[in-house]
Amino acid sequence: MFNKKLGLICMASALLMVIAGCGSKPAAAPANEGGIVTPAVVSGAEGNTEASAQPSASAIPDPSSQPTTGNTDTTAEPSPGSTPPEEKQSKSIDVYYTDPQMMDLKPAQATIAYKDDIEKYTEAFKALQNSNNADLISLWGKIELKSLKFENGQIVMDIHKPAEAQLGAGGEAFALSALTKTLFQFPEVQSIELLVDGEQVESLMGHADLLHPMTRDNSQ
Template identity: 40%
Template sequence: MKTKLGCALVLSFLMIVGIGCAQKPVSESGSAEPAVQGGQSPNPSETKVDLGTMNTQAVEVYFADAQVLELEKKEQEIEYKDDSEKYKKTFEALQNNTDSELVSLWEKVELLSLQYDEGKVTLDVHIPDEAKLGTSGELLALDALTQTMFQYDEVESIDILIDGEAMDSLMGHSELEHPIQREP
């Protein structure tokens, strides 16, 4: 009886250890790095120090004038940890207008995800009814986004998905290319 109980305990222990070792948390970047929870490293001899270095950069962001007839460029500071976060922070700057004389055409648009891969920025957005604009507003919104994102030399194209789908139009008025290519 004691032997069976001992074997069961040892087997249970090995299963728990095996399950724990088999599951490596996947970081946001997709790599299987050891997760650090509660501020402690899983193995003190393998401590990875994330200095949390923040980069600060001035970016050009485009907003519409009060009549939504033309775009005006404003400079804003963004902070980001790495290049993948740089484009997201740039889009967020496009949504956050600090000048009461100007209008953010992307303010009410919800960013579901943003990815950068080999020169292509892919945005997946949700456009609620209150964020939809007329024809000229839609064209200005696309211009504001492309001028803002194409300020980065490495960005060659932008693809905008609406709720995960490549739609014919951003807001129902003008044609939406997939992807939008940088003009030479």
């Protein structure tokens, strides 16, 4: 009888130990959707988790890849050192032609536009080549201006004179006078060097001497 009671006591004690051991097991962490259990490791500081519990760097959005918002000024600025285009000046000048019978020189008004001295003299010569009046005949209309330079008060002109531009003695004299009167109205011009195909020639059309250079004094 005593042995039977002792056996019951031992069985009850063993059962209590089993129950106590089951109650002390840690609960398993819930599994992720992929089936992998990731334990949350807690450091000694309150509520601070280790790097394994932080989001990965690839999950943090890159600010440079995000679309910009707000107003963006797309106005094109002029590049440093650039200069605006130079505006042309206008000037009314006297241009000299002859009458249909080539008896005299006739002045007429013309307006030229230019941005520098070279263009001013070039435009003056172009005006000398053209007349919109049937009573005013250009003496330079068939002559080609190849180049024009200006330095130290002197205009250097290089022209080409085709055969059809040939004039008589009176026409040659009027042509040279028309050229000098037109260009010497600019105060800064002191002399004119006239070349034919790059060469100094004794006469423009074979009738009158061509001076090198023509000046205000010797062209009167």
